[in-house]
Amino acid sequence: QVQLVESGGGLVQAGGSLRLSCAASGRTFTSYAMGWFRQAPGKEREFVAAISRFAITTIYADSVKGRSTITRDNTKSTVYLQMDTLKPEDTAVYYCAQQGRPGPVRVEDRDYLYWGQGTQVTVSS
Numbered sequence: 194q195v196q197l198v199e200s201g202g203g204l205v206q207a208g209g210s211l212r213l214s215c216a217a218s219g220r221t222f223t224s225y226a227m228g229w230f231r232q233a234p235g236k237e238r239e240f241v242a243a244i245s246r247f248a249i250t251t252i253y254a255d256s257v258k259g260r261s262t263i264t265r266d267n268t269k270s271t272v273y274l275q276m277d278t279l280k281p282e283d284t285a286v287y288y289c290a291q292q293g294r295p296g297p298v299r300v301e302d303r304d305y306l307y308w309g310q311g312t313q314v315t316v317s318s
Contacts, residue, residue, distance in 0.1 A: 195219035195307040197289045202312030205279055209316070213274040215289030215309055222270040223247065226298035228305055229263060229274045231285035231314075238302060241287070242274060245298040252300055257283075279316045286311040 201213040213229070228243035242263040243252045251263050262275040272289060292299060293306030 195291065197291060197307055197309035199287065199289050199309040199312040202287060202314045204315045204317065207279060207281055207316055207318050209279050210275070210277045211279065211314060213276070213287055213289075213312060213314075215272045215274075217270045217272070217289075217291060220291070220307075223267050224295045226292045226296075227263075227265060227272040228290045228292070228298075228300070229272075229287060230290060230302055230305075231283075231287045232311075233282075233285040236285075238288070240300045240302065243298045243300055244272065246295070250298050252298060254300075276314070279314075281316045281318045284314060284316050286313050 196218045199215045223246050226245050229241040230238050231241050232238040240254050244263045244265050260278045265272040288311045289309040290305035291307040
């Protein structure tokens with residue numbers, strides 16, 4: 194049984210930083226790319242960042258590029274999202290996800306099979 198458990202969300206002022214974590218279990222962690230997505234109230238879920246199996250490739254949405262860093266620690270089966278210079282428009286529920294199949298890292302949510310429960314990030318102005 195695959196489980197993804199996020200942590201690290203919270204309330205932060207604009208310009209601040211947060212580090213999200215996602216601990217995975219149930220499958221061989223190094224076999225799959227990992228991603229972060231977010232969903233703001235009234236909006237569709239959107240891609241934030243993704244990282245390949247051994248962190249060779251990282252991809253970011255334009256909206257967070259330069260302000261966020263995705264990393265993974267394969268010894269801990271954990272993926273992280275460091276978010277800096279946060280803006281009110283970053284307010285959303287952030288979800289960790291694991292791709293369904295081994296292979297290149299992808300940005301479409303349909304390529305991700307397992308999802309965490311989400312962690313709320315609120316950025317005040």
